[in-house]
Amino acid sequence: MVNERLNFRDEQYKVLDLVDHLARYSLVKNLCENKDVLDAACGEGYGSFLIAESWNAKSVTAIDISQDAIESARENFQSSKIKYICHDLEQIENILTPKSFDIVISLETIEHLKSPETFLAIIKNILKPDGIVIISCPNDYWWYQNQEDSNPYHLSKYHLNEFQGLCQQYLGKVSQIMIGTSVIGIGNIYLETEKTDKKSSKDIISNLQYAELQKLPICDGIDSQKCSYFLGIWGLNQQQQVKENFVIYPSLLEVYRQYGYYLNNNSLDQHLVWLENRVKNLDNEVQETQSQLQEIHSQLQQAKEKILEIENSKFWKLRNLWFKVKSMLYLTR
Structure with a gap:
């Protein structure tokens, strides 16, 4: 399994960690332009930076309970459009204005919380009436298949129906459910493609390149029991749909x-x-x-x-x- 958090003070480029984390954030790429966004559990700020600077959000409020993570975010991913805050997510109603965010994104967070119900109720309160919520949750029942094994940082494990049911109690009927899985195929890349020998993860985040992709039908029996994580999206209107997306690297x-x-x-x-x-x-x-x-x-x-x-x-x-x-x-x- 990938590391819980990307460490940008480490100069080493860890491609699998970066791919795994970026795949989740990339879902918001086409939703956040000119929007006020809350990044709940922002880690070291790479996702908040992409949302603000690469994907043109109006503002990003980035909150994490780790003071070390927030300090690293301020060092590595500073932006005039980002406000970094160290705070407990289960108590953010004390510092945030009701109905003030167009988008709330919370990735791999719900499994860490003592009271996810409190957090979900807060999200509902701070979200604008036509706002969008994106929440992801790891499929720990796949990552830790033996009953005696578990992630020491996770307080709860969820099947898809449990994750979806919990969130729907507070956010209403889910607009879209997606799952995270690995992809494999053949690509056409430039012969002169730059190597990563002297590139850090920070450099790569700041200079992401986008490519054309074509997905073929699935033949390997991928489903919600055999995926890496679940991802629910709330608040989409009938004309909106988050497209399938991929973060890949040539291997x-x-x-x-x-x-x-x-x-x-x-x-x-x-x-x-x-x-x-x-x-x-x-x-x-x-x-x-x-x-x-x-x-x-x-x-x-x-x-x-x-x-x-x-x-x-x-x-x-x-x-x-x-x-x-x-x-x-x-x-x-």
Whole structure:
């Protein structure tokens, strides 16, 4: 699993962490222009910076409970349109004006809260009547599949229906549900694409590049039980829809080949399971047929014994004697 928070004081470029975190924030890219945005649990401010400077929000109020995170945000992602605040999210009604935000975005936060109900009620109160809410939640039941395993920083684990049900109690019917998952494919990149040898995560955030993408139909059985996280969006009107989006990075072709091996082996495994089930079914059919044959044999044996019993009876002997006498009388005529 990725780190809980991106650390921008670390100069090392950690591509998987960056991809995972940026994918969530990128959903708001086409919604926040000229909007007043609350970034609840902003971490070190990279998402708030993108919203303000790259995606042209009117203002961003960025709140996090970690003083260290807020100080790092002020160091690395300063903007005249961003106000960084260190505060407990379950008490922000004391510092925020009701009905003052067009968009509230809260990513990977709800699982950390002692009282998520309090937080959701606050969101409802500070949101403008036609405002939009975007909330994501990790699928910890996939990341930690053994019951004894859990994320030490998470106070709650949610299935999709639990996450959705909790949020809908306070925010109303969800407009759109999405899930986060990995993507794989082939891309066309410039031969001279800049390497990351001397690039930090901060540099990359400040100079994001966008590419054309084409998604193909899913064939790998991806669903809400096998995804990385859930994401709910509230407040969209009938004309609005958040499009599917992807944050990708060019990787070694070996990764693509290994995935091909996985798909092939998975297909072979499925066929093997089918064959094993077929053998079991045939075994059951053979056992059932053997049971039927044994029953028929038993019935046949009982019939033979019954016939023998009849043949040895006095009635049967008299019957045979009668037919002999009758035959003799017929011959004397």
